[in-house]
Amino acid sequence: MLDVKAGDDASFEPLLQKYRIPLVSFLYRMVRDRAAAEDLAQEVFLRVYRARRRYSPNAKFTTWLFRIATNLALNALRDRRYRQGEISLEQSGENGCRAVDLPDREPGIEQHLMERDRAALIRRAIEALPEKQRAAVLLHKYHELDYEEIARILECSESALKSLLFRAYETLRVELAPLVNPPKA
DSSP states (O other): HHHHHOOOGGGGHHHHHHHHHHHHHHHHHHHHOOHHHHHHHHHHHHHHHHGGGGGGGGGGHHHHHHHHHHHHHHHHHHHHHHHHOOOOOOHHHHHOSSSOOOOTTTHHHHHHHHHHHHHHHHHHHHHHHHHHHHHIIIIIIIIIOOOHHHHHHHHHHHHHHHHHHHHHHHHHHHHHHHHHSSOOO
C-alpha cells in the first residue's frame, strides 16, 4: 500500500488480487447476499484507492481494509432494514445461498448431508447474532485476526471486544448445544 501511496498504481493490482476473495467472503457472511457482497467489496477497494494519498500505516493494512468493509456492511444492513423493514431470520435463511450443493447418489451422501445441515445450523446461528457480534466472530474465527486488529476495525477497546466476543460465543454455545449434545434416541 505504501507503493500505491507513493504513486505506483500498478502496485494496487496485487493488493486487489490478495484481498478480494477474503473480503468478499467476509462481506457475504455479513450481508448474506452474494451480489451485494461483490458490490461492497468493489466499493471498499474504490475507497482504498481514493484514500491512497492519505493512507498512514498506523495499523496493519488488513485492519484498515476490514474497518472500511465492516462500516460499509453495517451501513448496507441498516439501509436494507430501513427500506424493507425487519426480516425474520427464517426468511433470510430460506432465501440465502446454500453452503454446499451436492450431486445425487454420491458415495457417502448421508455424511455429506449431515455436514451440510450442521454447517447450515452454524451459519444460521452466526447470522442471528447482532451485527457487531457477528462481525467480531467472523473476523476472529474466519479471518483469524487478533484482538487488537478486530478492536481497531470495530473501533472499540480490546476489553469491549472481549466482552462482545464472550457474549457472542455464549449465545452460539447455547444455540448450538444440540450439535454438541444431540438428543439420545
